[in-house]
Amino acid sequence: MKTYKIMERKYIWIGISLIVISLGFVFMAFRGLNWGIDFTGGNILHFDLNQSYDLARARAILEKLDIKEFEAKKAGDDQQELIIRTVELSKDLQAKVQEALRQEWPETELVRAETIDAVIGKELQRQAIIALIIANIGMLIYITFRFELYSAIAAVIALVHDVLVVVSFYAIFNVPVDSTFIAVILTLVGYSINDTIVIFDRIRENLRVMNKASFDEVANLSISQSLSRTINTSLTTLLTITALYFLGGETIKDFTLALIVGISAGTYSSIFIASPLWSILRGKTQAAKA
Amino acid sequence: MNSKTKSLLKIAAVIFAAAVLAYAALYGFQIAGYKIIPIKDAIKLGLDLRGGVSILLEAKPKAGEKITDDKMTGAEKVIRNRIDQLGVAEPLIVRQGDSRILVELPGVKDAERAQELIGKTASLQFISADNEVILTGENVVDAKAVYGEQNEPLVSLKFDSEGAKKFAVATEKYLEQPIAIMLDDQIISAPTVKTIITNGEAVITNMPSIEYAAELAALIRAGALPVDLEQRQVTTVGPTLGADSIDKSLKAGTIGVALVLVFMLFFYRLPGLVADFALLVYILMVLTIFSGIGATLTLPGIAGFILSIGIAVDANVLIFERIKEELRNGKSLRAAVDAGFHRALTTIIDSNITTIIAAVVLLYFGTGPVKGFAVTLIIGIAVSMFTAITVTRVILANLVSARLITNKKLFGA
Numbered sequence: 174m175k176t177y178k179i180m181e182r183k184y185i186w187i188g189i190s191l192i193v194i195s196l197g198f199v200f201m202a203f204r205g206l207n208w209g210i211d212f213t214g215g216n217i218l219h220f221d222l223n224q225s226y227d228l229a230r231a232r233a234i235l236e237k238l239d240i241k242e243f244e245a246k247k248a249g250d251d252q253q254e255l256i257i258r259t260v261e262l263s264k265d266l267q268a269k270v271q272e273a274l275r276q277e278w279p280e281t282e283l284v285r286a287e288t289i290d291a292v293i294g295k296e297l298q299r300q301a302i303i304a305l306i307i308a309n310i311g312m313l314i315y316i317t318f319r320f321e322l323y324s325a326i327a328a329v330i331a332l333v334h335d336v337l338v339v340v341s342f343y344a345i346f347n348v349p350v351d352s353t354f355i356a357v358i359l360t361l362v363g364y365s366i367n368d369t370i371v372i373f374d375r376i377r378e379n380l381r382v383m384n385k386a387s388f389d390e391v392a393n394l395s396i397s398q399s400l401s402r403t404i405n406t407s408l409t410t411l412l413t414i415t416a417l418y419f420l421g422g423e424t425i426k427d428f429t430l431a432l433i434v435g436i437s438a439g440t441y442s443s444i445f446i447a448s449p450l451w452s453i454l455r456g457k458t459q460a461a462k463a
Numbered sequence: 464m465n466s467k468t469k470s471l472l473k474i475a476a477v478i479f480a481a482a483v484l485a486y487a488a489l490y491g492f493q494i495a496g497y498k499i500i501p502i503k504d505a506i507k508l509g510l511d512l513r514g515g516v517s518i519l520l521e522a523k524p525k526a527g528e529k530i531t532d533d534k535m536t537g538a539e540k541v542i543r544n545r546i547d548q549l550g551v552a553e554p555l556i557v558r559q560g561d562s563r564i565l566v567e568l569p570g571v572k573d574a575e576r577a578q579e580l581i582g583k584t585a586s587l588q589f590i591s592a593d594n595e596v597i598l599t600g601e602n603v604v605d606a607k608a609v610y611g612e613q614n615e616p617l618v619s620l621k622f623d624s625e626g627a628k629k630f631a632v633a634t635e636k637y638l639e640q641p642i643a644i645m646l647d648d649q650i651i652s653a654p655t656v657k658t659i660i661t662n663g664e665a666v667i668t669n670m671p672s673i674e675y676a677a678e679l680a681a682l683i684r685a686g687a688l689p690v691d692l693e694q695r696q697v698t699t700v701g702p703t704l705g706a707d708s709i710d711k712s713l714k715a716g717t718i719g720v721a722l723v724l725v726f727m728l729f730f731y732r733l734p735g736l737v738a739d740f741a742l743l744v745y746i747l748m749v750l751t752i753f754s755g756i757g758a759t760l761t762l763p764g765i766a767g768f769i770l771s772i773g774i775a776v777d778a779n780v781l782i783f784e785r786i787k788e789e790l791r792n793g794k795s796l797r798a799a800v801d802a803g804f805h806r807a808l809t810t811i812i813d814s815n816i817t818t819i820i821a822a823v824v825l826l827y828f829g830t831g832p833v834k835g836f837a838v839t840l841i842i843g844i845a846v847s848m849f850t851a852i853t854v855t856r857v858i859l860a861n862l863v864s865a866r867l868i869t870n871k872k873l874f875g876a
Contacts, residue, residue: 174791219704264575284701286574293519293695300829308824312817319813356763356836359825363818363840364774370814371781378806402777402784409726409780410773413719417769420715422708424511425766432770 176397180389183449190334190446197341206344209351210258210287211294217287218257218270221249223280231255234273238266244349248423254284256423258349261288294352301355305362312366320373323454328369331447335365338438339431353428357435364410365439368403369447375399376451388452396444407440470865477857481744488747505754509761512709514702515569516577520692522562530562530690537685538692539564541585544682545647549580564692574699582694587686588645589633597633597642602626603687608676611666616673618652618680620665627663634659646686652679712765719769720746727776731783733873737858738779738851745775745850752842764839771843778815778851782807783874790871797863799874804856811852815844 179186210217232245240259248254257270267286274281309329316325336358343350375395383391396403411433418429486492491501510517522530522538539556542564546554555567571577587600605621622630633642634656643653654667670676724742727735749768753760786803794802819841826837862868 221703282701282703283699284704286697286699288694288697290695292521297833301833304825304828304833307828308821311820311824315817315820353763355833356767359833359836360767360770362821366817366821367774367777367814370817371810374810374813398788399784402780405726405730405780405784406774406777409723409776410770412722412726413716413769413773416719416722417712417715417766420711420718421766422711424708425712425762428763428766 174397176393177400178393179396179444180393180449180452183445183452186445186449190338190442194334194337194341197337197344200341200344204344204347206340207347207349209294209349209354210289211351212291212298213260214289214291214294215258215260216262216267216289217285218259218267218283219248219285220255220257220271220274221282221284222253222255222274222278223282224278225251225253226255226278228255230277231274234277235270238269238273240266240270254423297352297355301359305358308362316370316373320377323451324373324376327447327450327454328366328373330450331369331442332362332365334442334446335361335435335438338442339435342431342434348427348431351427353425354431357428357431360432361435361439364436365442368406368439368443371402372396372399372443372448373451376448388455392448392452396448400444403440403444407436410436467865470861471867473861474858474865477854478740481740481747481854484744484747484751488751500754502750502754506750507757507759508705508709509759509764510567510569510698510705511700511762512705512760512765513569514572514700514705515567516571516574517565517567517696517698518578518581518694519559519696520564520566520582521695522564522690523693525691532561533684534690535562535564537681538585538690540678540681541646541685541689542566542581544649544651545580548649549577563695570702572699572701574697578694578697582692583647584691585686585689586647587683587689589630590643590645591633591637592640592643598622598626598629600687600689602629603683606680606683606687608670608673608680609666610673611668615668616670616676618667618670618676618683620667620683622663622665624663627661630663630665631659631661644683646682651682708762712762712769716765716769716772720772723773723776727779731779731874733862733868734779734783734786734855734859737855737862738776738783740858741779741850741854742772742776744854745847746772748846748850749842752846758835758838764835767836767839768843771839771847775843775847775851778807778811778847779855781810782851782855786874790874796869796871796874800860800863804852804860808852811848815848819844 228245228247235243235245235257240262243257243259245255245257248256255274262270271281271283309332313325313329316328339357339361342348343354372395375398376391379391379395379398383394386394414429414432414436418426418433421429487499488502491499491504493499520542522535524530535558539558543554543556546556546566546568549568549571551568551571553569555565557565559565566581568577585600587603588596589598590596602622602625603620604623604626607619609617609619611617638656638659641653641655643650645651652667654669667679670679720742724739727738727742729735731738749771758764782803785807786799789799789802790796822837822840822844825833826841829837
């Protein structure tokens with residue numbers, strides 16, 4: 174079996190992540206996150222026009238109705254659907270939108286309408302953040318108990334890394350941040366920590382027999398030994414999500430795409446972030462002892 | 464019985480159990496009065512999949528008002544009463560947290576009418592036969608179900624001093640006539656005045672049961688102490704979109720599962736085939752548990768489940784990689800399989816427990832969707848540990864010990 178020299182370039186791997194995350198933060202600083210209606214409040218109106226149409230004309234119709242802030246996009250397999258996200262509209266205005274669209278495209282049907290108050294989304298967000306912090310502390314304690322403190326710190330930092338990469342993805346590609354964002358983060362936390370622990374478990378096992386080796390060597394061997402597992406599990410997971418992305422319909426496209434990004438980040442971080450961090454942290458203490 | 468037959472019997476037993484599970488899940492059956500409903504009929508679909516209107520209401524306290532549990536229960540009863548008038552099949556009305564009520568009305572298309580009906584504040588009136596309003600809910604202090612002197616169920620009403628005066632006048636005027644108690648313009652009871660009541664304490668007799676009396680009392684209380692409800696979230700999903708979502712996610716799921724099955728078979732050969740079998744058992748078991756605990760399947764729920772299928776083979780991947788390694792180190796097939804399972808076990812347990820810690824925290828601190836997510840995650844992990852470890856092990860170890868497979872190449876090593 175080949176042992177990959179991953180630790181030799183650890184600062185490059187960490188650097189790549191830092192660049193991606195910094196880019197995300199630059200976008201966040203200058204453009205901000207695209208908060209979805211779960212957090213801003215507002216309406217989603219999803220129409221099926223039952224014929225092909227010109228998006229610019231649909232936009233013009235909305236502007237004519239004096240709707241100030243809105244986003245309109247095409248959807249559906251044959252691009253005959255129209256999804257409009259707006260600030261909160263009165264019942265009256267909603268009916269007018271439908272009426273105006275019908276005049277242009279008589280077959281228009283309203284297939285989904287949502288009115289959302291920002292309170293709920295914000296509460297869900299706060300709750301998820303609190304739960305995540307506590308979950309991280311719980312995992313930190315468990316990993317410290319089963320492994321040691323440095324593994325725990327490295328694993329949790331890798332987790333934070335994955336979350337930041339996903340946030341950067343939302344920022345860079347201006348994807349609306351709604352309640353599915355929370356679902357993505359929660360899924361990711363469960364998935365990614367699992368991936369990291371598998372490698373740490375191998376490190377723990379190898380440490381017992383490799384007394385003379387450096388931490389870098391132990392990490393390199395452990396990563397190489399678990400590499401086909403890491404890749405295969407990521408592949409089976411990505412296979413199912415990719416199928417969902419392409420075939421699952423418009424409503425879950427954002428969700429599945431963010432998950433694909435998150436799981437890729439999670440796989441990357443368990444190899445290229447968690448283990449290098451662990452080696453750096455352990456190496457420092459070892460040097461101090463010597 | 465020699466050990467080979469024993470091994471074969473064990474494998475046959477596992478396959479038989481899986482076949483029974485599959486049959487029950489797909490077609491359902493009846494044993495000794497127990498009826499098992501096929502999963503596709505037993506599992507509840509969320510509104511995003513079947514179409515309908517969902518409204519999340521939040522109680523808005525008036526100045527100085529406190530939202531109590533009793534008031535919320537009352538509000539919930541009032542809403543249920545109104546929805547019953549709408550004639551919606553299988554409505555879902557649940558309390559969420561301290562001050563919210565979620566109402567889901569499958570199949571309802573007219574969101575506006577539903578919103579108007581559900582959102583309005585309850586109004587309670589006592590009305591005479593000649594349509595005079597005698598009292599309103601404001602005059603009612605309390606209503607409760609009690610037993611009378613002959614142990615008959617009653618509703619006892621208490622009015623405030625102004626109500627007591629009005630009621631005294633009314634009972635004199637309408638003696639031997641009925642007084643209708645109206646909640647939201649619907650008569651919930653119409654007792655006949657038997658005596659003149661001056662002390663502000665009345666009873667309604669002729670209750671068929673104490674439960675009926677309790678229900679009526681709760682409705683009167685709810686009307687007397689109405690809570691203003693604000694609509695926080697309204698979602699309407701047309702039936703075509705819902706059906707379309709089911710079709711698409713089923714198709715995506717089938718293809719996703721097929722890809723995983725092919726991948727495992729291609730990469731791990733015989734053990735891969737065993738893992739595929741275990742994965743199908745996983746899918747059946749999770750769906751059976753979902754329908755057993757009455758979980759509602761939503762679109763994100765299906766996505767999460769399909770994702771969990773990809774993750775569920777992880778334990779198998781870990782074990783098989785270990786077996787390959789042991790084989791490469793020159794161990795015999797039997798020893799390699801044993802060592803592979805043994806050594807992968809700590810890894811599987813440590814990694815899954817870490818995930819479960821996260822899930823349990825979410826379950827404990829989350830509400831609504833976050834809680835649902837955590838439950839799904841925990842069920843998925845627990846079941847996958849059983850199928851990927853136990854089911855695979857019984858089959859694989861017995862295949863090896865029955866000497867049905869002796870070729871190491873079948874393990875992809």
